[in-house]
Amino acid sequence: MKVVAFERNLQGTGASRRLRNSGKTPGIVYGANAEAQAVELDHNALWHALKKEVFHSSILDLEIAGKSQQVLLRDVQYHPFKQMVLHVDFQRVDSKKKLHTKVPVHFMNQETNPAVKIGGAVISHVLNEVEIECLPADLPEFVELDLAKIEAGHALHVKDIVLPKGVALVAHLDAENPVIASATIPAAVVSDEAASGGAAAPSEGDKPAA
Template sequence: MKVVAFKRELQGTGASRRLRISGQTPGIVYGGAEGPLNISLDHNALYHALKKEVFHSSILDLEIDGKTQQVLLRDFQMHAFKQLVLHADFQRVDANTKLHKKVALHFINADVSPAVKLHGATISHVMSELDVSCVAGDLPEFVNVDLANIDVGHSIHVSDLALPKGVTAITHGKKLTIATASVPAGHVSAEATAAAPAADAKPAAKGKK
């Protein structure tokens, strides 16, 4: 994705407020061989870009004064109750930059799992994103969590994931749970429902002679 920004000369609370009133968002670019650079970005373009998952976990082409550099979105601040982006931070990277980044988890195949098909279970998503370590060139847009084999009472852990080559999950030695399957209270499984008529059937009364 391409992001267009402009050098920002004026700094301070007052300057930032005037920028926001004019439809701009203050930001900063740091890292790499160059020093930190204050920038401004079009607020509406940035606001809509932040709604896209790929914007948070992909290398971005940041254009400043006609020159393009590769960056990652590192942080952003939103207004407490207004739809207003207050500030955005970007880090300069190249394909070999080692980094830690959170990526989104995509849950797939829940509908074909034994937990759902046979028992009508609910699969709870304990985590929605995963902290990973890799070089910038290997950074995945998202990580799939395959729920095809999960059954009632079982869980999916970070150690069960098939991570892309070069990507390592950061767990700090903990066995992190990603998803669990359980049957809601009072819910009857498909197997139990099918067996119920046979169990409840009464033998026919014998006729009198």
């Protein structure tokens, strides 16, 4: 995705407030052994871009004064109750250095899973994103977890994700291998099954002999 920003010369609280009032959002670009650069972006364009998943997990082409550089979105500050972006941080990307970042997980085949479709199981997504490391050229927009065969009472872990070539889990996730999705049978379903499978209660006329 291409993002257009402009150099920002005035800094400070008052300058940032005036910038926001004029429909702009202040930001900063840093990293790759270069000086940090203050920038400003069109707020409405940024707001719509932030609604796209790809904007948060892909290498972005940031154009400033006609020159383009590759960056990752690193931080976004939102107003506590207004639909307003207060500030954004971008980190420059070095094509030769591995980066650590989070990517979203897309859960596949949940609706066709037999435990869900027939057994009434509910699959819970414990994590919706995972932290990976890779070279910028290998960065995926997302990773997939296949839920086709998970059974009720079982769970899948982050190592069950089939990662693209050149992509690895960060060290702590690889060591801990936390649960990413689990399948359970709701208590109401269990109760209904128990009631329908239990023996019928004796009627008044069926009293046992003394």
